[in-house]
Amino acid sequence: MNMTEREYLAQYLEGQEKRVALMSPHCEIEKTTAK
Amino acid sequence: MKSAIVVMLCVAFMPRTAQAQERPVVLTWNYDAQQKTLTLHLANYSGKDITAYNISISEKYTDGSTNPSCLGGIRCFPGEKMEEMLGAIVFQLGKGEERHGMAGAGVLVNGQRAPGTVDVERMLREYGKVFATGTTRDQVILEAKDISDVDAVVDMVVYADATADVQNERAFKQLMAMRKGQLLAMEKVNEVVKRVLADPTVDSPISAALTELTPLATCPNGRTAHRKTRSLVKQSICKALLKTSRICNGGE
Numbered sequence: 706m707n708m709t710e711r712e713y714l715a716q717y718l719e720g721q722e723k724r725v726a727l728m729s730p731h732c733e734i735e736k737t738t739a740k
Numbered sequence: 741m742k743s744a745i746v747v748m749l750c751v752a753f754m755p756r757t758a759q760a761q762e763r764p765v766v767l768t769w770n771y772d773a774q775q776k777t778l779t780l781h782l783a784n785y786s787g788k789d790i791t792a793y794n795i796s797i798s799e800k801y802t803d804g805s806t807n808p809s810c811l812g813g814i815r816c817f818p819g820e821k822m823e824e825m826l827g828a829i830v831f832q833l834g835k836g837e838e839r840h841g842m843a844g845a846g847v848l849v850n851g852q853r854a855p856g857t858v859d860v861e862r863m864l865r866e867y868g869k870v871f872a873t874g875t876t877r878d879q880v881i882l883e884a885k886d887i888s889d890v891d892a893v894v895d896m897v898v899y900a901d902a903t904a905d906v907q908n909e910r911a912f913k914q915l916m917a918m919r920k921g922q923l924l925a926m927e928k929v930n931e932v933v934k935r936v937l938a939d940p941t942v943d944s945p946i947s948a949a950l951t952e953l954t955p956l957a958t959c960p961n962g963r964t965a966h967r968k969t970r971s972l973v974k975q976s977i978c979k980a981l982l983k984t985s986r987i988c989n990g991g992e
Contacts, residue, residue, distance in 0.1 A: 711937065714945050718933045724830050725926050731791065731826050732919045734904045736912070 764905050765793060765871075765894040771887040778887055780879040782871070786897065786905070790871035791826040794896040794911035795879075800889040821879075822896075822911060825869045827922055870900055929953060 708716070764786030771778050778799070784790055797819055799807040871877060895908035898915065906912045932952045936945045 710944060710946050714933055714949065715937060718930060718937065721926055721930050721933070725923065725930065728826070728830050728919065728923050728926065730902050731898075732916065732923050734898055734902055734912075734916065736906045737903050 763894065764788075764897050765790070767795065767892050767894050769890045769892060771883070771890070773886055776883045776886070778881045778883050778890065780881070780892060781876060782879065782894065783876045784871050784873050786899065787873055788903075789873055789900040790897055791900050792822065792824045792896075792898040792915055793871065793894050794820060794822045794908055794915075795892055796820050796895050796908060796911075797890065797892040799883075799887055800891075802886040802888045805885070820908075820911060822915065823871075824915060824918065825871070826919065830922070928956065 764784070766783045766785055768781045768783075769778060770781070780795065780797075782793075801807065896904065896906050896911045896915070898904040898912075904912065929949075933945075933949050936942055936948045936952070939948075942948045
């Protein structure tokens with residue numbers, strides 16, 4: 706399937722946004738123990 | 741004497757849940773003198789899946805010397821070994837997640853893509869990359885000299901539910917800097933790509949995005965308070981640029 710450059714970049718952006726959604730909650734960690 | 745025996749028996753048969761309250765990850769070790777390998781046995785008694793942990797380790801050799809040093813030839817803070825599993829999982833997404841039954845940030849349920857929010861814990865578990873609760877794992881270290889004793893402890897554990905047990909604040913800060921650096925880089929790339937795509941007058945959006953992102957990846961800024969974070973952002977943008985370049989090649 707031939708995709709235009711714009712379509713490729715849009716697809717890439719979609720994947721990146723999913724990665725950001727996955728990563729974000731793991732950058733704000735709640736510490737439960739500090740001995 | 742009797743009471744001492746009773747105490748020893750109590751310790752020997754102490755239930756694992758009691759250990760879990762002390763340490764979420766229990767570490768034991770053994771040394772194989774023939775193979776010259778030190779094996780660290782880790783057991784996750786925390787009740788939660790783990791996405792990252794840090795081991796502080798000091799080795800003593802039979803010749804009397806000690807080695808608080810880097811493991812496996814990887815540069816690191818002396819005497820510590822950090823395992824971060826989340827970054828690898830995130831960057832693998834989109835590179836064959838369908839083969840693993842996963843689709844982007846969605847989850848395939850009975851072959852159907854489940855709509856809605858990201859089920860991070862399930863995704864991490866099904867990807868098989870996390871240190872799952874109730875499981876064990878071994879880390880084997882090749883040694884140059886014979887070991888006489890090892891003092892090792894897991895002093896930072898970060899869970900898939902975004903909580904952490906932290907006894908080693910420095911290691912925790914390092915991990916957070918790494919994760920936040922990756923996230924900032926991804927957000928920056930997204931911001932640029934969105935802007936380029938929103939402009940209908942741009943003939944070559946990939947070239948335009950690369951033109952804007954490349955200086956961010958190559959311009960060193962080593963004298964600011966956030967040097968480490970900036971360095972990590974730079975590395976992550978470089979990775980993103982490589983992926984974008986592959987997209988360029990695929991489109992030709």
